[in-house]
Amino acid sequence: MNFQLTEERQMLQDSLRRFLSDRYSVALHNDTLSSPLGYSATIWQQLAELGMIGALLAPEVGGYGGAGFDISTVFEELGRAGVVEPVLDCAVLCGSLLAGLDGAPTAREQKLLDQLIAGEQQLAFAHGEPSSRYERCWVETRAVAEGDEVVLTGRKSVVINAEAADQLIVSARETGAAGDRDGLSLFLIDPAIAGVRLRGSALMAGGRAAEVDLDGVRLSQSTRLGTAGQAANRIETALARAEVALAAETLGAMETATRLTMDYLTTRQQFGRLIGSFQALQHRVAEMLIEVEQARSAVINAAGHLEDLPHMRDRHIAAARNLVGRTGRRIAEESIQLHGGIAMTAEYELAHIVKRIILAEHRFGDADTQLERFIDLSAA
Structure with a gap:
């Protein structure tokens, strides 16, 4: 590679x-x-x-x-x-x-x-549901055919960008039980049509999301994307690409948090000396730099395997997300501690960067969930 x-x-x-x-x-x-x-x-x-x-x-x-x-x-x-x-x-x-x-x-x-x-x-992807946790194919929203129409009923949670979206891509189940891979379909929906209700809110890390209620939404059969009941592969591929993007985004945020910390240590004085001259703090920054480079290697590995077969692709992505999640948390905590109170002021860049690092771990599966995925995929 x-x-x-x-x-x-x-x-x-x-x-x-x-x-x-x-x-x-x-x-x-x-x-x-x-x-x-x-x-x-x-x-x-x-x-x-x-x-x-x-x-x-x-x-x-x-x-x-x-x-x-x-x-x-x-x-x-x-x-x-x-x-x-x-x-x-x-x-x-x-x-x-x-x-x-x-x-x-x-x-x-x-x-x-x-x-x-x-x-x-x-656009916005309405896929996650209140009870789905991090299961990629857990969809309870139902799509029932009625003549030339399809009727959607269900609820989607934390749909990012839903309020601004011109179109929603909504996952719904045409057949099977909630966690089955078979039976999933995707539908393209105008959020302004009857039966769609959005309840928006701001996200802690920036941006907005909405709870999307689907109450008997009537759609033409032509709004379906792809083959009926066969959307699982399409969804999993899109999520895999999004997880590589999120890991890389977290890496970039970690780099900024480390740079800001180093800049602060070389300008802030205490007891008549730059605090960056204290050996104990130098060691902590050195460990942060090592953590960032480990995360970089994991992101490179995941990106390089994105076009592999799904089993191999997902195993490398789970490994990267687990490592980036753990090291990101470490970088966030260290950067805040080394800065002190200024780290959490809205006027200072680090406050926003740290929020994004911490909250990124919880999209698509936190570090523990990613470890479980990696173990399952390695044993398969």
Whole structure:
């Protein structure tokens, strides 16, 4: 496996880093947190114009990247800057679902992908449910065929970007029990149609999410994405890509937390000396740097195996998420302790970065859940 970025990916990384360094200030971040959408429409459009959304999707669907290292390159920089725009949920998750696995996208799906890449379409994936915990195929929402229509009934929890979405991609079960892989389908829904109710709230790490109630939502059969009852592979592939993105984003945030801590130790004085001159603190920072490099290796490994067979892919991703979750928690705790009270003030960048590190672990499965997945996949 080649760990070096290609020339194209290096250019992608450099241009995104310069853009975020120039535009994504703490003040802009705080303004974005209080906005009704939960993200900056201007930043979103500029990211699209830079080609960052297209870099996350394959050339076959209009993008020019889409491989594991493309995803990790983009998201490491997004994590480094603490970006709250819904790139993961809209571009990676929903983009992957639209791209599909069963042949080329339909004309409708390709149109949405083109609009997504251009920054003209907001999407949200309504999949998690109140009782699903971290089970990827646990879906109780039902889709019942009635003539030429399908009727959806159920509830989705913590649907990120739902309030801003032009379309929702909703998972529902047409056959089988709640945890079965077979019987799952995906439907494209206008959130404004009858029977859909959104209850939004702000997220601690930035952005917004909503509880989505589906009360007898009537849809045309044509709103189904892919083959009826065969969406499990499509969902699992999209989630695998999202987990690599999240691990890379956490890595970028860990790098920023460590850099801010080092900067603080070399400027803050105590007892007439820079606190960074104390050997005990130097040792703690050295351990933080080692933890970051271990996390980097895990992210590289997961990104490099993203195109493997599902069993092998998921095993490497579970290992990476477990390690990144544990080391991220360590980096967050150490950076706060070494800073003191200033670390938790809203005006200081570290406060937002630490929140994102801590809360990222709990998306798609925390460190303990990822360890269980790794053990199960290793024993299979």
